[in-house]
Amino acid sequence: MFCYQCEQTNKSQACTTMGVCGKKADVAALQDLTVYALKGLAQVASAGREAGVVDPAVGPFMVAAMFSTLTNVNFDPQRFQVQLNELVAKREALKIAIKAKNPGVSFPAGPADFQPAVSLEDLVKQGEGQAIPDHRDPNPDIESLKQTCIYGIKGVAAYADHAYILGQQDDAVYAYIEKALSESLTTDKDLGFWVNMAMECGQANLKAMELLDAANTGAYGHPTPVSVPLGHRKNKCILVSGHDLHDLYNLLQATEGKGIDIYTHGEMLPCHGYPKLKEFKHFYGHFGTAWQNQQREFAEFPGAILMTTNCIQKPAATYMDHIFTTGLVGWPGATHVPNGDFSAVIEKALAMPGFTDDLDKGAVLTGFARNAVLGVADKVIDAVKSGAIKHFFLVAGCDGAKPGRNYYTEFVEKLPQDTVVLTLACGKFRFFDKQLGDIDGIPRLLDVGQCNDAYSAIQIAVALAGAFNCGVNDLPLSMVLSWYEQKAVAILLTLLSLGIKNIRLGPTLPAFLTPNVLNFLVEQFNIMPISTPDEDIKAILGSA
Numbered sequence: 209m210f211c212y213q214c215e216q217t218n219k220s221q222a223c224t225t226m227g228v229c230g231k232k233a234d235v236a237a238l239q240d241l242t243v244y245a246l247k248g249l250a251q252v253a254s255a256g257r258e259a260g261v262v263d264p265a266v267g268p269f270m271v272a273a274m275f276s277t278l279t280n281v282n283f284d285p286q287r288f289q290v291q292l293n294e295l296v297a298k299r300e301a302l303k304i305a306i307k308a309k310n311p312g313v314s315f316p317a318g319p320a321d322f323q324p325a326v327s328l329e330d331l332v333k334q335g336e337g338q339a340i341p342d343h344r345d346p347n348p349d350i351e352s353l354k355q356t357c358i359y360g361i362k363g364v365a366a367y368a369d370h371a372y373i374l375g376q377q378d379d380a381v382y383a384y385i386e387k388a389l390s391e392s393l394t395t396d397k398d399l400g401f402w403v404n405m406a407m408e409c410g411q412a413n414l415k416a417m418e419l420l421d422a423a424n425t426g427a428y429g430h431p432t433p434v435s436v437p438l439g440h441r442k443n444k445c446i447l448v449s450g451h452d453l454h455d456l457y458n459l460l461q462a463t464e465g466k467g468i469d470i471y472t473h474g475e476m477l478p479c480h481g482y483p484k485l486k487e488f489k490h491f492y493g494h495f496g497t498a499w500q501n502q503q504r505e506f507a508e509f510p511g512a513i514l515m516t517t518n519c520i521q522k523p524a525a526t527y528m529d530h531i532f533t534t535g536l537v538g539w540p541g542a543t544h545v546p547n548g549d550f551s552a553v554i555e556k557a558l559a560m561p562g563f564t565d566d567l568d569k570g571a572v573l574t575g576f577a578r579n580a581v582l583g584v585a586d587k588v589i590d591a592v593k594s595g596a597i598k599h600f601f602l603v604a605g606c607d608g609a610k611p612g613r614n615y616y617t618e619f620v621e622k623l624p625q626d627t628v629v630l631t632l633a634c635g636k637f638r639f640f641d642k643q644l645g646d647i648d649g650i651p652r653l654l655d656v657g658q659c660n661d662a663y664s665a666i667q668i669a670v671a672l673a674g675a676f677n678c679g680v681n682d683l684p685l686s687m688v689l690s691w692y693e694q695k696a697v698a699i700l701l702t703l704l705s706l707g708i709k710n711i712r713l714g715p716t717l718p719a720f721l722t723p724n725v726l727n728f729l730v731e732q733f734n735i736m737p738i739s740t741p742d743e744d745i746k747a748i749l750g751s752a
C-alpha cells in the first residue's frame with residue numbers, strides 16, 4: 209500500500225504497510241481501485257456531457273464514492289466491493305444512454321472499461337495494481353498538483369454529499385470533479401494547467417460549502433449562540449459523532465419521549481446552535497473532545513454511540529457492541545444501520561445503564577455562525593474602530609494525535625486580551641473550554657461551527673472587509689490553521705483561490721507537496737508553516 213493523503217502519514221512521508229489511522233493494506237487497495245474506477249466513470253460522464261447526456265444519479269454517486277475514500281470514513285472491505293460493482297453498473301448504463309444519442313461515440317480504454325474481479329481477494333489484487341507509486345506522472349511537481357486536486361476533490365465530495373442529502377446540489381460541482389478526474393489521467397498538460405485546476409477545486413469547494421450552508425440553515429435555521437453543558441444528567445443516553453445534521457435530526461425525532469438524552473461528540477458540538485435541533489428537550493449536552501480521543505472517551509460513555517461520518521477510529525473491544533455506523537462510515541465488526549433507521553441504536557441505549565447521576569462540568573458557547581456574528585456587526589466594527597479589538601485570529605482546522613498540536617492551545621492562551629479568536633472544526637477542542645472573557649460584551653472565543661462552516665467564516669471576513677472598505681488580506685485578521693484530512697485540503701484551496709495570503713499552516717506540511725510546489729505557494733500566497741506560539745504572535749501583532 210501507499211497512502212500519504214493525511215497529516216498523520218507515517219514519518220510524514222507515506223503509510224506503506226499499515227495506515228497510522230488503522231487502514232489495512234486491503235482497504236487501501238480497494239480505495240485506490242475506487243479512485244481509479246471513478247476516473248473511468250468521470251471520463252464517460254464527461255463524454256456524456258459533450259453529447260448532451262447527463263445522468264442525474266451519477267454526480268451524487270460519484271461524490272459519495274469519493275467521500276468513502278477520505279481518511280477515517282470507511283474501513284470495511286465488503287462495502288467497497290458493493291460500491292465498485294455499483295459504480296461499474298452505473299458507468300455501463302451511462303455508456304448505453306450516450307450511445308443511444310450518439311451511436312458513433314467511442315470510450316477510452318483503461319479505467320473507463322475496468323471490470324471488477326468477482327472475488328474480494330482478486331478485487332484487492334486489482335487495487336494493488338493501482339497504487340500511487342506505479343502510476344506517477346513523469347513530472348513530480350505535476351504529480352504533486354494532481355494529488356492535491358484528488359485530495360481536494362475528496363473534501364469537495366464530502367461537503368457535496370452532505371448537501372445532496374439535504375436536497376442541495378449544483379451540477380457545476382459534479383462537472384468540475386468529472387473534468388479534474390479525467391484530466392488526472394493525462395500527461396500532456398503543464399504546471400500552469402494544474403495550478404489552475406487546483407484553484408478551480410477551491411472554487412468548486414466554495415460552491416459545495418455554500419450549498420451545504422444553504423442546506424443546513426434551510427432545514428434547521430441559522431445557528432444562534434447557545435451555552436452547551438459539558439456534564440451529564442441522569443438518564444439513558446446516545447452519543448452522536450461525525451458531521452451529519454440530518455442523521456442527528458432523525459435520531460432526535462426517533463428518540464423523542466423515549467427517556468433518552470442525546471449528546472454530541474466532536475464536530476457535532478455546533479449542532480446545538482441550530483434552532484430546529486435545539487428545540488428538542490432531550491438534546492442535552494456535549495461529551496468529550498476531538499476524534500483522536502474517542503477510544504478513551506467512548507469507553508466511558510454509558511450509552512449507545514452513533515458515528516455519522518468521519519472520523520472513526522478503530523473501536524475498542526469495550527464498546528464494539530454498542531457503537532453503530534451509518535451512511536458512508538464503516539468499520540468491520542461495528543453494526544451498520546441505514547440512515548434514518550436508528551431502532552437498533554435506540555434499543556441498545558435502552559438496554560444500557562445510561563448516566564446514573566447528574567454531573568455539572570460547566571458549559572461552552574457555540575453557534576457564532578455568520579448570521580449571529582453579522583447580526584452584531586455594528587458592535588464589532590465599533591469595537592475595532594475604538595481600538596477595543598486590535599486583531600482577529602481564525603484558529604481553525606482539524607485536530608489530530610501529534611504532540612505538536614499543543615501549539616494551538618498555547619497560541620490561543622497567549623493571545624493578548626484585545627484580540628478575538630474565531631474558530632471552527634475539531635481543532636477547537638485544543639482550547640474550546642478556555643474562559644477567554646469578552647470585549648464589550650463580544651466573547652473573545654467565537655465558535656463558528658464545523659469544518660464545513662469555513663464558508664461562514666469566509667462570509668464574516670468578506671463582510672468585515674466590506675465594512676472597512678478594504679480587502680480580506682488588509683483586515684486585522686490572521687489565519688492560523690491546522691490540517692489533518694482532505695476536507696482541510698479543499699478548504700485551503702478555497703482560501704487560496706480567493707487570494708487569501710499569509711496563512712500559517714501546521715502542525716506539518718502535506719507530504720504530497722513537492723519542494724517546488726511549496727515554493728510556489730510561498731511565493732504566490734506567502735503561506736508559511738507554524739513556528740512557536742510566541743514567535744508567531746510576535747510576527748503577526750508586531751507587523752499588524
Ligand code: FSO
Pocket residue numbers: 451474475499518519605606607633634635658659660692693695696
Ligand atoms: Fe475533524 Fe475528522 Fe471536521 Fe475532519 S472530525 S478531522 S477536517 O473529519 O472534518 O474537523
Ligand code: SF4
Pocket residue numbers: 211212213214215216217218222223226227228229230231279280
Ligand atoms: Fe496513512 Fe493517513 Fe492514509 Fe491513513 S489516511 S493510511 S494515516 S496517510
